[in-house]
Amino acid sequence: xxxxxxxxxxxxxxxxxxxxxxxxxxxxxxxxxxxxxxxxxxxxxxxxxxxxxxxxxxxxxxxxxxxxxxxxxxxxxxxxxxxxxxxxxxxxxxxxxxxxxxxxxxxxxxxxxxxxxxxxxxxxxxxxxxxxxxxxxxxxxxxxxxxxxxxxxxxxxxxxxxxxxxxxxxxxxxxxxxxxxxxxxxxxxxxxxxxxxxxxxxxxxxxxxxxxxxxxxxxxxxxxxxxxxxxxxxxxxxxxxxx
Amino acid sequence: xxxxxxxxxxxxxxxxxxxxxxxxxxxxxxxxxxxxxxxxxxxxxxxxxxxxxxxxxxxxxxxxxxxxxxxxxxxxxxxxxxxxxxxxxxxxxxxxxxxxxxxxxxxxxxxxxxxxxxxxxxxxxxxxxxxxxxxxxxxxxxxxxxxxxxxxxxxxxxxxxxxxxxxxxxxxxxxxxxxxxxxxxxxxxxxxxxxxxxxxxxxxxxxxxxxxxxxxxxxxxxxxxxxxxxxxxx
Numbered sequence: 001x002x003x004x005x006x007x008x009x010x011x012x013x014x015x016x017x018x019x020x021x022x023x024x025x026x027x028x029x030x031x032x033x034x035x036x037x038x039x040x041x042x043x044x045x046x047x048x049x050x051x052x053x054x055x056x057x058x059x060x061x062x063x064x065x066x067x068x069x070x071x072x073x074x075x076x077x078x079x080x081x082x083x084x085x086x087x088x089x090x091x092x093x094x095x096x097x098x099x100x101x102x103x104x105x106x107x108x109x110x111x112x113x114x115x116x117x118x119x120x121x122x123x124x125x126x127x128x129x130x131x132x133x134x135x136x137x138x139x140x141x142x143x144x145x146x147x148x149x150x151x152x153x154x155x156x157x158x159x160x161x162x163x164x165x166x167x168x169x170x171x172x173x174x175x176x177x178x179x180x181x182x183x184x185x186x187x188x189x190x191x192x193x194x195x196x197x198x199x200x201x202x203x204x205x206x207x208x209x210x211x212x213x214x215x216x217x218x219x220x221x222x223x224x225x226x227x228x229x230x231x232x233x234x235x236x237x238x239x240x241x242x243x
Numbered sequence: 244x245x246x247x248x249x250x251x252x253x254x255x256x257x258x259x260x261x262x263x264x265x266x267x268x269x270x271x272x273x274x275x276x277x278x279x280x281x282x283x284x285x286x287x288x289x290x291x292x293x294x295x296x297x298x299x300x301x302x303x304x305x306x307x308x309x310x311x312x313x314x315x316x317x318x319x320x321x322x323x324x325x326x327x328x329x330x331x332x333x334x335x336x337x338x339x340x341x342x343x344x345x346x347x348x349x350x351x352x353x354x355x356x357x358x359x360x361x362x363x364x365x366x367x368x369x370x371x372x373x374x375x376x377x378x379x380x381x382x383x384x385x386x387x388x389x390x391x392x393x394x395x396x397x398x399x400x401x402x403x404x405x406x407x408x409x410x411x412x413x414x415x416x417x418x419x420x421x422x423x424x425x426x427x428x429x430x431x432x433x434x435x436x437x438x439x440x441x442x443x444x445x446x447x448x449x450x451x452x453x454x455x456x457x458x459x460x461x462x463x464x465x466x467x468x469x470x471x472x473x474x475x476x477x
C-alpha cells in the first residue's frame with residue numbers, strides 16, 4: 001500500500017480462524033523497512049493476533065507472511081503486553097538474550113551493564129527480576145528484547161498497563177532503538193501513543209485490515225469510515241467481519 | 244515411665260558417643276535413600292518436564308496414574324520388587340534380593356511417581372507462562388527443558404526433598420526386599436521395627452531421634468526454599 005520504501009514484509013491473504021470464528025483477515029499488507037509501524041485499532045480488532053502471526057508465534061489458517069531476507073522471526077524480538085520475566089536476577093534476564101547471540105561471558109557482562117543503564121535499571125542488576133515494579137519490569141523486558149540486537153522489534157501494547165511516566169520511558173527507549181536503525185512494529189489502542197510514535201499506521205477493525213497510511217495522512221484524513229469513527233472517539237458499529 | 248526416660252538417656256548417649264553400630268546403620272540408610280533419590284530424579288524430573296511441556300495422546304492417563312501412584316503403599320512396592328527379584332522372577336538372575344541394591348530399587352520405585360508429579364506441577368505453569376517468550380527466542384529442545392528446570396529450581400528442590408523424606412521414612416518395602424540383615428541391609432526404619440519388638444528401646448529411640456532430626460532438617464531446608472521463593476524467584 002505504501003510504496004516509498006522497499007517492503008520488509010509482504011503478507012497476502014492472511015487469515016486466522018478458530019472454530020466458528022474468523023479472528024483476522026488481512027488480504028494484503030506491505031510494511032516498509034524503515035521507521036515505526038503502528039498497528040492501531042479498538043479492543044478485539046485482531047491487532048495482537050496479527051502481531052503474533054507476523055512473528056510466527058501462531059501459524060495462519062491460510063495466506064502467507066513473507067519477510068525479506070535476514071529479517072525473519074529469528075532476527076526479531078518481541079515484547080508482550082504483560083512482561084514475561086525469567087525467575088532470575090535482572091542482569092540474568094539480559095544475559096539470557098545475550099547468550100542467545102553466542103556472546104562470551106566478558107562481552108555479555110559489558111553489554112548487559114550497558115543495556116541495563118540505558119533502561120535505567122543499572123542499580124538493580126542483582127535484584128530478582130520479578131520484584132521490580134510494573135514499569136521497571138516492562139523496561140527490563142524491552143531491554144532484554146533489544147539485547148538480542150533484533151532487526152525488527154515487535155511490541156504488543158507494551159504500555160497498556162503503565163502510568164504516563166513509565167509509558168514515556170518506554171517510548172524514549174523505542175525512539176532510541178529506532179534511531180539506531182531497528183524497525184519497530186507496535187500494537188496499540190492508544191491514539192495519543194500512535195500519534196507520538198507512528199511513521200505509518202495499520203488500522204484494524206473487527207478483524208479486518210481497514211486501512212494502511214502514512215501517519216500524517218492517517219490522522220488528517222483517515223481513508224476509511226471506521227478509522228474516522230475511531231479517531232473521533234465514536235463507537236463504530238458495523239455488521240461485523242466482512243461487512 | 245522410668246524405662247522410657249532411661250532408654251532416652253541411653254539413646255542420647257549412643258548418639259553423642261557416635262556408637263559405630265548406630266553410625267553404620269545411619270550411613271547405610273542415607274546411602275540407600277540418596278542413591279534411590281538420584282535414580283528417581285534422573286527418571287522423574289525429565290519425565291515430569293515432558294508432561295509439563297507437551298500435550299500428547301495418553302498424557303492425561305499418565306498424569307492421573309502418577310498422581311495415584313504417589314500414594315503407593317510401600318508394602319505393595321516391596322512385594323512387587325520381591326517377586327521380580329526372587330529366583331523365579333524376571334530379574335531373578337541378577338541375584339539382587341536381600342541386597343542394598345534391591346532396597347534402592349524399591350525406594351526409587353516408591354518415590355519416582357512423587358518426583359514425576361511434583362516436577363510436572365512445578366514446571367507446567369512456568370512452561371505456560373514462558374511459551375511465547377521461548378518461542379520468540381527460538382529456545383527449543385533440551386535447551387528449553389534446561390530453562391524450565393533452572394527457573395523451577397526451587398520448586399524442584401522441594402520435590403527432591405519430599406522424595407528423600409519419603410525414602411528415608413519408609414519401612415515396609417525395604418524390610419521385604421532387604422531382609423533386615425545385620426550389617427548388610429539393616430537401615431534405620433527396619434532397625435527401629437526390629438529393636439522395638441526385641442525390647443531394645445534405647446537403640447530404637449536413638450534411631451528415632453536421628454530420623455526426626457533428618458525430617459526436621461529437610462523441613463528447615465524446605466522453609467528456606469519457600470522464603471527464597473517469596474523473595475521473588477518464583
